[in-house]
Amino acid sequence: MVKQERAARTRHALIQAAAAVFAEEGFVTASLSTISRRAGVSNGALHFHFANKSMLADAVEAQAAEVVRGITEAARARQGDSLQAVVDATHELMGALAHDVVVRGGFELAGDCARRGEASLRTQWQSWVEDSFRRAERNGALAEGVSWADSARVIVAATAGFEVLGGGDTSWLSRQNVTRFWEVILPRLAGRRDLERLLSAGSRPSAPASAVERPGL
Amino acid sequence: MVKQERAARTRHALIQAAAAVFAEEGFVTASLSTISRRAGVSNGALHFHFANKSMLADAVEAQAAEVVRGITEAARARQGDSLQAVVDATHELMGALAHDVVVRGGFELAGDCARRGEASLRTQWQSWVEDSFRRAERNGALAEGVSWADSARVIVAATAGFEVLGGGDTSWLSRQNVTRFWEVILPRLAGRRDLERLLSAGSRPSAPASAVERPGL
Numbered sequence: 001m002v003k004q005e006r007a008a009r010t011r012h013a014l015i016q017a018a019a020a021v022f023a024e025e026g027f028v029t030a031s032l033s034t035i036s037r038r039a040g041v042s043n044g045a046l047h048f049h050f051a052n053k054s055m056l057a058d059a060v061e062a063q064a065a066e067v068v069r070g071i072t073e074a075a076r077a078r079q080g081d082s083l084q085a086v087v088d089a090t091h092e093l094m095g096a097l098a099h100d101v102v103v104r105g106g107f108e109l110a111g112d113c114a115r116r117g118e119a120s121l122r123t124q125w126q127s128w129v130e131d132s133f134r135r136a137e138r139n140g141a142l143a144e145g146v147s148w149a150d151s152a153r154v155i156v157a158a159t160a161g162f163e164v165l166g167g168g169d170t171s172w173l174s175r176q177n178v179t180r181f182w183e184v185i186l187p188r189l190a191g192r193r194d195l196e197r198l199l200s201a202g203s204r205p206s207a208p209a210s211a212v213e214r215p216g217l
Numbered sequence: 218m219v220k221q222e223r224a225a226r227t228r229h230a231l232i233q234a235a236a237a238v239f240a241e242e243g244f245v246t247a248s249l250s251t252i253s254r255r256a257g258v259s260n261g262a263l264h265f266h267f268a269n270k271s272m273l274a275d276a277v278e279a280q281a282a283e284v285v286r287g288i289t290e291a292a293r294a295r296q297g298d299s300l301q302a303v304v305d306a307t308h309e310l311m312g313a314l315a316h317d318v319v320v321r322g323g324f325e326l327a328g329d330c331a332r333r334g335e336a337s338l339r340t341q342w343q344s345w346v347e348d349s350f351r352r353a354e355r356n357g358a359l360a361e362g363v364s365w366a367d368s369a370r371v372i373v374a375a376t377a378g379f380e381v382l383g384g385g386d387t388s389w390l391s392r393q394n395v396t397r398f399w400e401v402i403l404p405r406l407a408g409r410r411d412l413e414r415l416l417s418a419g420s421r422p423s424a425p426a427s428a429v430e431r432p433g434l
Contacts (some may be wrong), residue, residue: 026330028245111381113243150401157378158371164328164381165374184367189407
């Protein structure tokens with residue numbers, strides 16, 4: 001049991017270190033010895049857990065996907081099919097990109113030339129946003145003349161933009177930036193019935209980014 | 218003179234080939250021999266023109282920056298301080314990202330971990346968009362309650378999103394996608410006086426992407 005705990009801790013440290021190195025250097029340049037040194041473990045321990053760099057990258061992306069799933073599921077559980085779920089999820093996702101190295105590393109990998117075609121994180125987010133706007137449209141929560149597809153297009157593009165621009169300047173990921181964005185966008189997307197109730201700053205504005213649920217450790 | 222022409226042609230072929238290889242493989246993986254082979258020139262000829270890979274990347278970015286400058290200057294020359302200039306320029310920029318390998322390669326380099334901090338192309342575009350909305354605000358062309366900064370934030374984020382998502386799926390760069398985007402956004406950003414006159418599809422909807430002016434060759 002103690003041994004298993006130690007193994008889980010080593011695996012966790014390796015994934016965190018790998019995510020940080022992938023985010024800083026990209027997949028191709030990242031070296032396994034930089035990663036093991038950063039994790040404070042031996043090269044042998046790294047190879048015990050991960051046969052190669054690709055498997056380490058897969059683990060980072062899988063863990064990031066879990067965090068994104070946690071964010072979207074929690075937002076929907078709290079807010080149902082209201083647009084507030086999308087507003088909340090964008091705030092939490094941008095917070096995770098700013099403060100959770102695994103999420104940042106996962107998205108960097110998804111956009112990396114060397115790993116293209118495996119961009120499942122962006123696809124996962126896009127699918128959820130589209131599904132959310134489809135539900136909102138069905139419930140009459142969208143403004144007249146605006147379709148779920150149009151709404152999703154705007155939100156998917158803008159959040160992808162925040163993600164990549166935030167890699168160079170984290171103010172793009174700030175709650176203030178995302179709030180101002182929604183203040184501009186919501187009056188165009190939300191039906192009149194809902195607009196007054198919707199909170200551009202998110203329904204949990206004071207939740208620290210670190211409070212985002214994390215799977216595993 | 219004939220010799221100079223030949224040299225200019227070789228340089229041009231090298232920049233085109235380098236842009237394509239950088240776009241496909243990223244800066245780190247791209248090899249000089251792949252680039253010279255693709256350009257149909259010898260390694261010696263490559264080294265005559267470019268001392269190393271960084272200088273080749275600089276040349277790609279510089280040429281992409283010229284194309285972007287051509288797009289923004291032409292849009293402003295035609296449309297002045299109207300929001301139509303921004304609409305037109307986004308269409309032309311997305312067309313260039315889809316069809317001009319130097320522009321695609323230049324933006325890929327701007328987003329590449331290995332060359333970060335030199336993201337001048339995105340900065341150049343952002344500055345122009347901000348300046349354009351500042352002018353529009355000064356002329357009373359923005360909707361009430363919407364500032365130039367808010368407007369620029371939405372457009373800069375969405376176009377960065379189109380750019381990166383378009384790397385995997387070019388439909389994000391299509392005229393149809395950009396038109397639908399503006400159809401959603403313009404009623405929120407444009408003042409009533411101008412809204413009816415503005416064309417979401419751009420004022421030159423039939424201009425082929427290849428008609429975008431190119432500096433040099």
